[in-house]
């Protein structure tokens with residue numbers, strides 16, 4: 655049967671990828687292996703125009719694989735990558751560490767001002783340059799999406815930005831760090847802290863430097879970003895109080911398990927206590943959505959008194975989960991402006 659409406663031919667959307675660690679590599683693979691399917695389904699053909707790291711740069715052939723590292727050239731300025739490729743999106747999969755925060759912010763601001771959308775899994779610059787990034791996006795009429803930075807495959811940012819809009823969300827209670835949940839359950843099962851963290855690193859769940867995962871800083875960061883989307887809190891003005899998972903935690907995890915409960919690193923923010931995010935080790939009981947998590951899964955409960963609490967859970971932390979979140983955001987920014995159900 656002839657379709658009533660001729661299918662649209664997909665439009666190209668070129669992406670410049672910054673950062674080629676586990677997350678960046680998984681993202682590049684997704685674009686290459688799922689390009690045809692995505693083009694058919696969403697009407698946009700994502701193409702990797704350039705890949706950048708701190709020390710190198712490459713321009714993959716259209717639709718082809720990323721060349722092996724020895725074939726890459728020296729780094730070039732971001733303007734050059736954007737000019738050479740005509741990019742519509744800058745995807746940031748660089749470290750969340752303070753060392754690259756300024757560069758990540760400057761590059762995102764530059765892209766946004768030029769009308770290039772930004773999709774990021776890196777978090778550091780979002781904390782320190784939130785307003786500047788928002789202003790740059792306004793000036794360039796571009797979009798910034800942060801799913802990869804706020805729980806990866808778990809669509810927490812989409813809910814905070816749009817899903818609970820107008821529902822009167824007054825609080826957030828969350829386990830947004832997969833490493834902490836994974837490690838706490840392993841401690842409860844009798845594993846040592848070093849073994850549990852080592853396994854989380856082997857699986858790509860924990861950061862290369864896992865200190866922010868264990869200290870509660872990473873969970874606090876994600877909730878600071880969600881609070882910024884929900885309530886307009888300025889992330890750099892938020893005070894953080896954390897309780898770490900450390901060498902003293904195992905007995906509490908084992909004791910909780912003995913009572914049929916599970917120890918969780920729970921991050922909380924509330925309109926009742928503006929500009930404060932707390933992360934505490936809490937014994938959770940069956941029936942609590944945070945108790946139900948396994949391994950590196952995450953959950954956020956949006957406290958909406960009138961509507962009833964809204965929980966999103968699952969979405970394991972992993973490089974592939976982060977890459978999928980960035981793919982979702984890339985599709986979001988490149989298909990924005992559609993009408994109807996789209």
Ligand SMILES: NC(=O)C1=CN([C@@H]2O[C@H](COP(=O)(O)OP(=O)(O)OC[C@H]3O[C@@H](n4cnc5c(N)ncnc54)[C@H](OP(=O)(O)O)[C@@H]3O)[C@@H](O)[C@H]2O)C=CC1
Pocket residue numbers: 672673674675676677678706707708709710747748749750751754757775776777802803805806858859860861862971972973975976
């Ligand atoms: N793993 C996970 O489950 C999740 C991770 N994230 C976030 O995703 C991001 C990427 O994670 P991951 O792949 O593990 O990170 P890595 O630290 O393993 O890799 C980072 C990459 O960034 C590159 N890089 C370093 N400095 C710069 C720079 N100045 N400019 C451009 N590139 C640079 C590195 O280059 P080189 O190769 O030359 O060293 C490397 O390719 C992090 O911010 C992390 O917090 C978010 C959600 C989940």
Ligand SMILES: N[C@@H](CC=O)C(=O)O
Pocket residue numbers: 803805806830831832833834859860861867872971972
């Ligand atoms: N290390 C993080 C992954 C990225 O946000 C986690 O454990 O959840």
